[in-house]
Amino acid sequence: MIFVTGGAGFIGSNFVLHWLAEHGEPVVNLDALTYASGPHNLAAIRDDRRHVFVHGDILDRALVDRLLAQHRPRAIVHFAAESHVDRSIHGPEAFLRTNVEGTFTLLEATRAWWQRLPDTERRAFRFLHVSTDEVYGSLEPDAAPFTEASPCRPNSPYAASKAASDHLVRAWHHTYGLPVLTVHCSNNYGPFQYPEKLIPLVLVNALAGEPLPVYGDGRHVRDWLYVEDHCRALCAVLASGQPGATYNVGGGNELGNLELVQRLCALLDELRPDAAGPHARLIRFVADRPGHDRRYAVDAGKLRRELGWQPRETLDTGLRKTVQWYLDHPDWITRAKDEAWQAWIARHYAPGTA
Template sequence: MIFVTGGAGFIGSNFVRAWLAGGQEPVLNLDALTYAGSVEPLATLQGDARHTFVHGDICDASLVARLLAQHRPRAIVHFAAESHVDRSIDGPGAFVHTNVQGTLSLLEAARAYWLTLGEADRAAFRFLHISTDEVYGSLDPAEPPFTEDSRYAPNSPYSASKAAADHLVRAWHHTYRLPVLTTHCSNNYGPFQHHEKLIPRLIGNALAGKPLPLYGDGRNVRDWLHVQDHVAALHTVLARGVPGRTYNIGGECEKSNLEVARAVCALLDELAPAAAGSYERLIAFVPDRPGHDRRYAMDITKIRTELGWRPMETFASGLRKTVPWYLDRLRSRS
């Protein structure tokens, strides 16, 4: 069995569904079901004996210890986190609580459990920590992409809390020899993403005839990674990653927010045309958020050469899978 935290969130639920669809071993899934978590993505797993869902918090040390002792997982895959930058600006305390204190609590529970294992099981055990490219800070337009050796320079309460969690994970490997793996992913998109994120918000607002708000001049650049590519990379890292190492995961698809909005509008014009004309007419620029990073980009040479992973989706192919999924979902609810 593997133990997944945050497995009712966007990336976590996609990971759990893909893991079980691939015939892998059972999953113990712990999620606090905050605003960003939902059992809806897990509905297809109802009645599947390989999936055990527990509603609970990673900060609940006694609960986590009890689950580890009862289910005896061979790995922990740690997604659980507060992850919305705007929310972190409005309320940073929740991000420190979950991302820092929660990771600390989980690491300590994992270490105590790991020490109970026999020699072979201890050697095979893995703690996979999922982090973000945002811990590296912001790039100028001409700068090379982030590598695993890029210095940490987090600029938002969210990225600072994830950087702190990364440092804890690294320290637990260095000090206690806990066999950890850390990944840094770029911007994900795909099914079941929270409606506050850029692509779902663009689709929902466009169909409702509402403005499509873009911060500043809309030219902030992100590396876009389809969630199914991310999930496949995590499977690879868990299977073949070297304990103590960090792996960057990106889609090699740098796009500005304005380019993303125009691409979404073009697909909507094709798939759900509006009588009033192209959805691009709804794009609106709004005051920039505080400390908005200008550009992220990921160098994925390490995971490509060491582990043989590369993204399968281009931004165009991934978006053509994503927009129809949201269209079908919104139509079914209307």
């Protein structure tokens, strides 16, 4: 049995589905079901007895204590987090609460339970913390990608909260001996991603004939990682990673935001043509967000060398799969575009639309 936090969100739900399909080991899944997550992401395993879903918060210490005692997991995979930079700028408190206080609560519950385990179980246990490349800060255009030894220089409230959680995880290993593993991933994309992030936002807006917002000059560069490749990396780290170690996971696909949006539009033109004309006609430049990091990229060489992982999807194949998934799931899009989502889009983008 493994214990997953945040397993109804984007990356978490993809991981749970991948884990059960590839490994078959039962999962206890604790998720608070915030705006960006939902049981609909896990509809394919609704009746699967290997999946135990619990609606609850990692800040609820009594609940976490009870779940650990009841299910005795051999590992915890910690996804639960607030993860949207724009929302962290508007309201940083929620990010400090979930990402910092929540991780602290989970670590303390885990430590108390882990220390009571028999020696064999205690040595075999792992705590896998899923973090982000944004903790490293911004890269210059010609700089080498971040490595695991790069300094931590977060620039947004979101990145700062994740960096703080990374430091807590590291400290619980070095102070208490908790066998932790940390992964810093680049920008994920794929099925079930809530349409506040760039790729799903472009797709759902384009399909509705609505503006496609691009920040600033559109030249902000990200390294794009297909979510299933990330899930396979997490499985490899959980199985063979060195306790206390950090691993970068990147797709090796650096691309500017404007070029990415243009590629998505071209795919939609091919797969779902619009009688009104090319989807790129909908692109609108909007005011840049405060403190917008110019470039992210990570060197995943350590993961390849030590654990034999490498991405299976190129950016072309991954984007095509992603576009097709959103085209094939209009009900999911309708559910995601609820009143709260519409209010967020109107608040965040309308004033700055060029």
